[in-house]
Amino acid sequence: MFEFLPQLLLEPFATQSMTRAILVSGMIGGVCGCLSCFITLKGWSLMGDALAHAIVPGVVLAGLAGIPFAAGAFVAGLLAAGTMGYVKAHTRIREDAVIGIVFTAFFAAGILLITLFPSNINLRTIIFGNILGMADADIVQMIVISAVTMLILLAKWKDLLLMLFDREHAKAAGLNVTALHFTLLTLLAATAVAALQTVGACLVVGMLVTPGATAYLLTDRFGRMLIIATLLGMICAFVGGYISYFLNGSTGGAIVVLQTLVFLVALFFAPKHGIIASRLKIQRAGDASDLRLTEQVEIKPIAAVKM
């Protein structure tokens, strides 16, 4: 049995479409992972979820009109974001509810369009993504979107970071925060299009928050967090795509399950911010204070500082 093992393990790479699907998933996973650091810090997960659903009518219409679906999706995403801004400015409704109203309306419109005009984009594509059925033109679109997103993130990450942490400070330092806000929104819309293809509309938000949150548990430095999240996103998407060949099942499901498992591992075992580490820390602090009470000796504060 074991002599077949290498052959079995390499089997997914035997067909060109599967190899391509795994590589493209890995690439998109990396881009989403990088962006996820900004999304988690900004608290925009609902926004990511909303945009992933709101681009569906754009995808359907673009498919019917025969134009690149990324273009349609992108326009729909920006339109949804604009509508949210308008409704929020003109009503007293809380932002989360506004986002909810707008994205469900867009998504319902998309589903209605699908049921009314059957085309090559069906409900299954929207739920599962379509990584195996991508045409060459789609893959070129994905590569362009990913490359441009990564370039902008690499060029602007310090500005974006400053804006996310301290908007007022960023403004005082002479940054154009409105432009940065829209840059981030645009990148989010563009990435959501790519992720929709990979994992389907419902799981996009997983790709857009989980790697960032995992990295946030592992490090305190933003630069390092970016690197960890990008690598995690890439590896999970790559491995998830690979495993889904053997499961003969949903690629998106496998990728996001894997990302969630990695998050859970980090949640418990992260060296500094993991649950086990903090429980131990509390225990040790408890022991130290007992010592102080019983022996009445002065303990140097170094121990406390270290903790």
Next chain:
Amino acid sequence: MLNTLIEPFTYPFMREALLVAVLVGTICAMLSCYLILKGWALMGDAVSHAVFPGVVLAYVLGLPLAVGAFAAGFFCAGATGWIKSNSRVKEDTIMGIVFTGMFAMGLVMYTKIDTNIHLNHILFGSLLGIERSDLIQAVVVSVVVLLVLIVKRRDLMLFCFDQNHARTIGMNTTMLHYLLLAILAATIVAALQAVGIILTVAMLITPGCVAYQLSDRFERMMLIAVASSIFSSVFGVYISYFIDGGTGACIVLTQSALFVIAMFLGPKRGVVWTYLARA
């Protein structure tokens, strides 16, 4: 002409669909008033997606699907709360992680097992093809939720408006928190049949927002929300018969249209009036 217009009502399946749509619309609308006041829109989104693995697992184990859905919904909310109190990650991010993780698990399980649950029915609802047992289940769950919402309406209102005040006057806010979560999960179970997992969140947000635009009093807000939701349910089912489009999508789009009308033409806060007053 008249015959064409009343034609939908002559079919039993249309009458059943209307009954379920109206019931589900009512409880969703009542709940939506609490959810938008509490800022729980994302919670509705998360729990509605998270019930999916529960449905699949219940099918595998041979349990009623509603039981699995309820347990999964509750688990999602519980896990979010637990991770939040044990890590430094923000709550909205945690919700995103938990519900996508669960939904992804559901998808993987679904593709691995051989089921007769039609994926589209769970995800997009199947109001027009509702089975007798599902119908009874939806009616029972709706009535129970309705009763709880009516009996506990004052407590829940205070809890949503001002949690600290509720605690100060001696209410058990933890209990109310879980009660609201349980109501949410149960409502989603009932709404699954009507509009499916994916559009349930619209039923849980939009009616409350329509009403919030039109009224300052909570009781009136609730009545308006229920009325707008029932109208949308009936109109959505009715229109979907003629255009042969997704029923859930038609209901949600009707609600969105009502919201647009309320936003622009609401007597007190309509955008049009403020605009005219300024001009």
